[in-house]
Amino acid sequence: MVKDFSWLRAEPHGIYIVPASCWIDPAQPVDSALITHGHADHARGGHGTVMATPATLAIMALRYGDQALARTIEYGERLRLPGGVDATFLPAGHVLGSAQILLEHAGERILVTGDYKRRRDPTCPPFTAVPCDILVTEATFALPVFRHPPVEHEIARLIDARAANPNRCLLLGAYALGKAQRIIAELRLAGYSDPIWLHGALERMCRLYEAFGASLGELRLVSEARKDDLAGQIVLCPPGSLNDRWSRRLPDPLTAMASGWMRVRQRARQRNVELPLIISDHADWDELTGTIDEIDPVETWITHGREDALIRWCALHGRRARALALAGYDDEDD
Amino acid sequence: MERFAGLLDALVYTRSRNAKLKLVADYLRDTRDPDRGWALAALTEALDFPAVKPSTVRALLMERVDPVLFQLSREYVGDTAETASLLWPDPPAFGTPPTVAEAVDTLTHMTRLNAMVELAGLLDRLDAAGRFALLKMATGAMRIGISARLAKLAFAQAFAVSIDDVEEYWHGQMPPYRALFAWAADGAAPPVAEHVPHFRPFMLAQPFDGMEITMAEFAAEWKWDGIRVQIVHVASEVGGETRLYSRSGDDISKAFPEIVNAMRLPCVLDGELMVRGNHQGGAEGGAASFNALQQRLGRKTVSARMLADYPAFVRLYDMLSNGADDLRPLRWEQRRLALESLVPRLDPARFDISELIPVATLAELAAFRERARDDEIEGVMLKRRDSAYLAGRRAGLWYKWKRDPLLVDCVLMYAQRGSGKRSSFYSDFTFGCWTDDPDRGGELLPVGKAYFGFSDEELKWLDSYVRRHTVNRFGPVRETDRSLVLEIAFDSVHVSKRHKSGVAMRFPRIHRIRTDKPANEADLIATLRSMIRDAPL
The missing domain is CATH 2.40.50.140 (Nucleic acid-binding proteins)
Structure with missing residues (x-):
């Protein structure tokens, strides 16, 4: 039998598993959904049955309230879907609870990576590479200019900047789910033991991470600080609050932002950032191309990001590839 | 080169002028010769390496990176030097990075034939930030917002010397400015700058708030609406040189060649640069609106059409030196006499004198000021007749009295x-x-x-x-x-x-x-x- 993989289809608002009548990360409410991770553009509320890792379900419950029919899937557990499709959730190394989904049907194997990275992350288990026929990959940072430096290097720059500016508040913009907690955990690993101050919007997610075992040390809320308390302190907030009214209460803030986009100077300038930290929860160019090489699939499908460049790389290396042109994924904040 | 690269990055991300000044000052103080001098020249875009063009950088990258991936990256990043710095593969092990001086030396001696090889050799010794700094320096497009005046202010701040002295000694010095650093940092004798048309800081006016003054002590003139300029000509064996400076001390000679070419006498004059017309003060006033002048501002070169459509001239206010004689310590009325005797020797198409307003009392002046609106003039100026020409805004000497808005x-x-x-x-x-x-x-x-x-x-x-x-x-x-x-x-x-x-x-x-x-x-x-x-x- 010729392998045709027609049982998995890319629709404008998600990946559809035809025999199982089930979606992966759909952008609209559906009856049955597999969710790779808790970021809002992948995990939306309002579905019927939701299948995801315990941490992802906890994150969704925090954001949207309890899901109607939530089914917990552990990493490595094989889930039997209708229509003879098996789904296995594997660590993606992206954020707490993030999973790749390995789909098996009629002897064919398709691996959907979701968002992933290959770097160390103290807050979630590392990406597991498994063999497959079709690799469905993200391409957020798929340009050869994106090479993320080692995270230790960027954390050291943050700690140095704080030491060099004892009278300023070091205000760091970081995505509320994943990036903020990873940076706190990395700061702790680097020996930073002072309290870390949070914008209120980050608190509940940090507490959830702690409930799942992350060691974040002493966290305090900016809303409970006097202005003088914050000079020489590290304060985390969502990127949108960096230049908003909220930040006026801080003493002479030195604005930092942690994101893979900070590699490009103009992007940092647009954000009014003084200290751009290149820390991303996505695979960089070398990780994306290296993962394709390592898994060595028959064909590579590309979900979202800079797919032109990754398709070009595949062509240069004699690999079959195509873009799925999914809508609705937002990569701006990472 | 790492420190210079760090400085460049910090400047990119810093918007406040004072913070920029501090960054440059700290660098100049903490870096040795000749690196700091070359860095200063690079920041002010005073270096030129004809063998290295943006096309050289592109060609170099095409040898190492797929052209399609280069193009996609360039479109995303928006800057060729930055794209190249990010795409250039890190070598397996970094050798000793070049100093700024070594990089300048290598770039200076490059030819079109060996530029690709030599540039690659330098890039291989640098990390991404260093490569960015090198390529920006090599292609001369810093675009980092450091004007020559800002660099001088940073220099003065770094070594706690007066900005007026820096202005006096700077001109005629060439990168890496060793004599300047020796003077400012090590207390050596200042470099002597003869035959160089250097900038003198302007004397500025305070707003007039209607306080009582004795009109006999003051001269009044119109406040013309153009840009304040200083024109400096020095004579030399080879025929002399003229430069035109803006209020900030930046050299704008290239934008107004008709003014520069018309000055043949060794002197330093202060005046208002405007375009000919009959807007300000009517036909008699002889000056177009500021709007007309704006067509000529901010240009690096100027077309024949521009010169014909918007002919510029300078309405003279003051005279700072006459040949080798510094007139600045003299009283205003003495300088005014010197200026009045000079003006008839100048090209009347390019220079005229700002006429005094004949008034005996402040009330009379107020009446003239009322007329300023009808004449489309910005207001009137009051200058103490016994005031020396002093840099900056000094209390009690010069006032500007703008008409009501x-x-x-x-x-x-x-x-x-x-x-x-x-x-x-x-x-x-x-x-x-x-x-x-x-x-x-x-x-x-x-x-x-x-x-x-x-x-x-x-x-x-x-x-x-x-x-x-x-x-x-x-x-x-x-x-x-x-x-x-x-x-x-x-x-x-x-x-x-x-x-x-x-x-x-x-x-x-x-x-x-x-x-x-x-x-x-x-x-x-x-x-x-x-x-x-x-x-x-």
Whole structure:
């Protein structure tokens, strides 16, 4: 039998598993959904049955309230879907609870990576590479200019900047789910033991991470600080609050932002950032191309990001590839 | 090179002028010769390496990176040097990075034939930030907002020397400026700059607030509306050199060749650069509006057409030196006599003298000032007859007495966030006037934009008003519900083809917030039009 993989289809608002009548990360409410991770553009509320890792379900419950029919899937557990499709959730190394989904049907194997990275992350288990026929990959940072430096290097720059500016508040913009907690955990690993101050919007997610075992040390809320308390302190907030009214209460803030986009100077300038930290929860160019090489699939499908460049790389290396042109994924904040 | 690369990056991410000054000053103080001198030259774009062009960099990259991937990356990053610095593969092990001096030396000796090989050799010894700095330096497109004047201020700040001295000694010095550093940092004798037309800091005026003065002690003249310039000519065996400086001390000679070429006498003069016309002061005044001059500003070169359509001239105010004689310590009236005897020897098409206003009392001067509006002149100046020419704004010597501003009631339409300290505030306001009576179907059209004129308290109030009255968002811009009347003060208004309303204001600022006035009672565009005094050029 010729392998045709027609049982998995890319629709404008998600990946559809035809025999199982089930979606992966759909952008609209559906009856049955597999969710790779808790970021809002992948995990939306309002579905019927939701299948995801315990941490992802906890994150969704925090954001949207309890899901109607939530089914917990552990990493490595094989889930039997209708229509003879098996789904296995594997660590993606992206954020707490993030999973790749390995789909098996009629002897064919398709691996959907979701968002992933290959770097160390103290807050979630590392990406597991498994063999497959079709690799469905993200391409957020798929340009050869994106090479993320080692995270230790960027954390050291943050700690140095704080030491060099004892009278300023070091205000760091970081995505509320994943990036903020990873940076706190990395700061702790680097020996930073002072309290870390949070914008209120980050608190509940940090507490959830702690409930799942992350060691974040002493966290305090900016809303409970006097202005003088914050000079020489590290304060985390969502990127949108960096230049908003909220930040006026801080003493002479030195604005930092942690994101893979900070590699490009103009992007940092647009954000009014003084200290751009290149820390991303996505695979960089070398990780994306290296993962394709390592898994060595028959064909590579590309979900979202800079797919032109990754398709070009595949062509240069004699690999079959195509873009799925999914809508609705937002990569701006990472 | 690492320190220079670090400085460049910090400058990219720093918006405040004072913070930039400090960064450059710290670098100059903490870096050795000759690196700091070369770095200073690179920052002010005073270096030129003819063998290295952006096309050289592109060609070099094409040898190592797929052209399609290069192009996609270039489109995303938006800058060739930065793209190249990021795409260049890190070598397995970094050797010793080149010093700035070594990089300059290598770049200087490159030829078109060996540029690719030599440049690759340097790039292989640097990390991404170092590669960016090298490529920016090599292609001479820093675009980092460090003017020559800012660099001099940083230099003065670094070594706690006076900016006036820096200006005096700087010119004629070549990178890496060893003699300058030896003087400022190590206390050596200052470098002597003969035969160099260097800049002297301007004497500036304070606003006049109507205090009692004895008119006999002061001379009065019109305050012309152009840009303040200093023209410097020095003689030498090879025929001499002329330079034209702006108020900030930047050399603008290239933009006004007709002025530079017309000066043949060794002297230093202070005056107002304007374009010929009959707008300011009528036919007798001989000067076009500031709008006309604006066509000539900010250009690196100037076309024959520009020279013909907007002929520039300088209306002279003062004389700072005559040949080798420094006149600055003399009294104003002595300098004025020197200037009056010089002017007849100058080309009358390019130079004339700012006439004094013959008044005996302040009341008479006030009457003249009232006339300033009809004559489209900015106001009047008062200069103490016994004042020496002193750098900066000195109390009690020179006053500017601007005519009262024009006022019009506008409606707030859009607001945009500011930058730097104001980045969280909606502080840039676009306002409009009515095309017709709003009750008869008139619409609002934008007539101008202002970002000052209000107090900190008023800014907070305006920011909060904008947030509560937003009806639409376009990126950083909010559209408001057009309910707030702002009284706008401005100096003059001109015909503009670029604006839909057909008018452009000069120097608009927010004068008062008129919460008491309903939006439909704001002014009509026709009211603004009636204030236009533009005469044909």
